[in-house]
Amino acid sequence: xxxxxxxxxxxxxxxxxxxxxxxxxxxxxxxxxxxxxxxxxxxxxxxxxxxxxxxxxxxxxxxxxxxxxxxxxxxxxxxxxxxxxxxxxxxxxxxxxxxxxxxxxxxxxxxxxxxxxxxxxxxxx
Numbered sequence: 001x002x003x004x005x006x007x008x009x010x011x012x013x014x015x016x017x018x019x020x021x022x023x024x025x026x027x028x029x030x031x032x033x034x035x036x037x038x039x040x041x042x043x044x045x046x047x048x049x050x051x052x053x054x055x056x057x058x059x060x061x062x063x064x065x066x067x068x069x070x071x072x073x074x075x076x077x078x079x080x081x082x083x084x085x086x087x088x089x090x091x092x093x094x095x096x097x098x099x100x101x102x103x104x105x106x107x108x109x110x111x112x113x114x115x116x117x118x119x120x121x122x123x124x125x
Contacts, residue, residue, distance in 0.1 A: 017109025017122060018043050025104050028097055033090035036110070041087045047112045056082035063118035064089070066100065074099075075118075 019040035021027075027034040045053055052060050059081040066074040079091030100123065102108070107124040 015109075016111050016120075017124065018112070019110040020124065021108055021110070023097070023102055023104060023106045023108060028094075028102060028104060030094060032094040033088045034093055034097075036087045036089065038086060044110075044112045047114055049117070056080060056087070059091075061091075062089075063116075064096070065113070065116070065118050065120050066096075067120050067122040 019037060021034070021037060023034070052062075059079045061077055062080045064076045064078050066076070068074070076092055076096045078089045078093055078096070081088050081090060102123065109122045109124050111120050112118075113120050
């Protein structure tokens with residue numbers, strides 16, 4: 001049984017951000033957490049280590065590398081948690097968004113970097 005390869009190339013620019021989210025007032029509040037879109041985050045889960053995924057219910061420490069324009073970047077350690085079917089980042093989220101100056105309606109992008117075993121986060125607009 002032969003399989004066909006789909007070699008069609010698109011002209012759209014490459015977009016590495018698997019998950020995109022417009023930040024709300026509550027994402028930036030002193031509550032200290034952000035709920036991530038489940039449908040998009042479910043695309044990231046298969047890329048992560050099994051042990052990490054198995055412990056999401058207890059909360060796991062993850063590294064988040066902020067990708068900036070030019071040579072600047074910052075690294076944060078946050079807690080990733082699965083709670084009632086939703087994924088959230090907390091435990092340092094509030095300090096990170098405050099330090100970066102994010103505002104309501106800012107769009108962020110998130111992806112998992114298998115090589116460095118950390119999230120990459122970018123302020124899109």
